[in-house]
Amino acid sequence: MVSFDANVGDTNEAALKADLGKYGVTGDRTCESYSDGPVKNPSTPWTDWASNKWDALAVEPVMQLTGTTITYSLYAAEQPAPGMTAQVGNAALHLQDYRDMAAVHAGQCNVLFADGSIRSFRDTNGDGYLNPGFNIDATAAPAALDAVGYRDARVELPPELVFSGVFIEKQTLKGKLD
Secondary structure (H helix, E strand, C coil): CCEECECECCCCCCECCCCCHHHCCCCCECECCCCCCEEECCCCCCCCCCCCCCCEHHHCCCEEEECCEEEEEHHHHHCCCCCCCCCCHHHCCEEECCCCECCCECCEEEEECCCCCEEEEECCCCCCCCCCCCCCCCCCCHHHHHHHCCCCCCCCCCCCCCCCCCCCCCCCCCCCCC
16 A cells, blocks of 8 residues: 545644645644554453553564574464464454544545555445454443544455555564674
């Protein structure tokens, strides 16, 4: 994915800082430019992403070794050995936060891909966001759902069409770095 229809920006940071005449005045809302990056996919009842309970990928181990044996690998979860099943969609450990995409065209969001094609993805539940597979408890309190935006766990950005994981290149354990 290269570009997409943008959602309005976060209230604390997406406002014009200067008067641009006919193009906008100080304080006007602007839009987001891209994804907010990877976050954990909750397996327990939803908690606001702004809380300290959801660690950013940077503070979580990506790989753990005991000697030269890999004891944990987030890479292996997304890109397992041949014959093993990858964890994608609702089963993924981490997903991209694509809430900056907006379904502004009759409930659809246009996405420009690197090969030059443009595809549309539908906001099937009308919550205003496209879910790559976050496990959202649709029975949660309205305030909890409002805190994250998604209304259910419906996958609206299928993993076979939009990469929502953390890694694109397969990680290998290199014995010697040159």
